Amino acid sequence: MSQQQKILLVTGGSRGIGRSIALHAAQRGIGVILTFNNQQKHGQAVADEINNNGGKAIALHLDIANTASFDDFTITVRDILKEKWNRTSFDYLVNNGGIGQRVLIKDTTESIFDQLVNVNFKGVFFLTQKLLPIIADGGQIINISSGLARFAFPGSAVYGALKSGLEALTRYFAKEFAARRIRVNSVAPGAIDTEFGGGKGDENQRQQMAAMIAAGRLGEADDVGAFVASLLSDDSRYLNAQRVEVGGGIFI
Numbered sequence: 001m002s003q004q005q006k007i008l009l010v011t012g013g014s015r016g017i018g019r020s021i022a023l024h025a026a027q028r029g030i031g032v033i034l035t036f037n038n039q040q041k042h043g044q045a046v047a048d049e050i051n052n053n054g055g056k057a058i059a060l061h062l063d064i065a066n067t068a069s070f071d072d073f074t075i076t077v078r079d080i081l082k083e084k085w086n087r088t089s090f091d092y093l094v095n096n097g098g099i100g101q102r103v104l105i106k107d108t109t110e111s112i113f114d115q116l117v118n119v120n121f122k123g124v125f126f127l128t129q130k131l132l133p134i135i136a137d138g139g140q141i142i143n144i145s146s147g148l149a150r151f152a153f154p155g156s157a158v159y160g161a162l163k164s165g166l167e168a169l170t171r172y173f174a175k176e177f178a179a180r181r182i183r184v185n186s187v188a189p190g191a192i193d194t195e196f197g198g199g200k201g202d203e204n205q206r207q208q209m210a211a212m213i214a215a216g217r218l219g220e221a222d223d224v225g226a227f228v229a230s231l232l233s234d235d236s237r238y239l240n241a242q243r244v245e246v247g248g249g250i251f252i
């Protein structure tokens with residue numbers, strides 16, 4: 001009898017790191033529910049690429065800042081699990097979608113602060129809470145953190161503090177979800193060459209950044225995507241409540 005397909009739900013799967021996580025997971029035979037926020041075309045393109053290559057994927061809209069939409073989103077996910085996979089639960093949740101904005105503390109308005117909190121922390125907390133009943137026992141949650149939770153970079157105070165908070169939340173999730181054998185870890189990308197927060201600057205800034213990385217280069221989305229997908233298996237079964245930095249050795 002063939003084994004039931006494992007299923008991943010990854011937020012922010014339309015671009016960058018989330019897109020790469022979705023594609024690498026699909027290559028490993030995992031079914032994918034990916035979400036997009038503003039970029040429906042990109043989100044659909046990722047799902048199409050997976051479906052056209054023999055995998056199974058669907059792209060759904062989700063604004064992580066809109067906690068009021070989470071009940072309906074959860075119902076939609078339930079319906080899709082039933083229709084597409086004949087299942088009542090999924091196996092892996094990757095909280096990846098996020099925003100960054102470089103702004104010094106003196107210039108940080110309450111509106112910028114709230115936006116960063118809502119997407120990068122509050123949304124992750126309540127989305128996980130709402131989805132928890134349909135995450136399978138023995139499943140996994142991975143929260144995408146940041147190197148900026150470990151080192152301070154001017155202009156990233158709120159973002160970095162929120163990612164530190166997310167790493168603490170990871171340990172609390174692991175503690176409280178242990179009764180259902182759900183493991184929870186955080187993966188902290190270093191400087192990854194995506195459009196995040198407006199990109200990695202001009203050539204000069206990029207070279208300066210690369211010089212601070214033992215690997216001698218910025219990371220690519222696939223450097224993180226391949227790693228996260230590799231955790232989505234029983235091979236990582238004893239990894240729990242940990243932070244793993246995927247940064248090529250940045251600021252060591």
Ligand SMILES: NC(=O)c1ccc[n+]([C@@H]2O[C@H](COP(=O)([O-])OP(=O)(O)OC[C@H]3O[C@@H](n4cnc5c(N)ncnc54)[C@H](OP(=O)(O)O)[C@@H]3O)[C@@H](O)[C@H]2O)c1
Binds near residue numbers: 039095145197
């Ligand atoms: N790139 C880096 O250097 C770096 C370093 C450390 C950590 N990270 C973390 O890695 C994660 C992914 O970053 P990335 O580099 O892949 O960024 P990206 O290329 O800018 O992609 C961001 C993704 O998040 C989604 N998103 C943004 N706001 C959202 C919202 N309100 N609700 C739902 N989804 C939303 C976007 O969806 P749409 O495009 O559909 O709007 C997109 O799919 C983030 O959590 C980020 O903090 C990145």
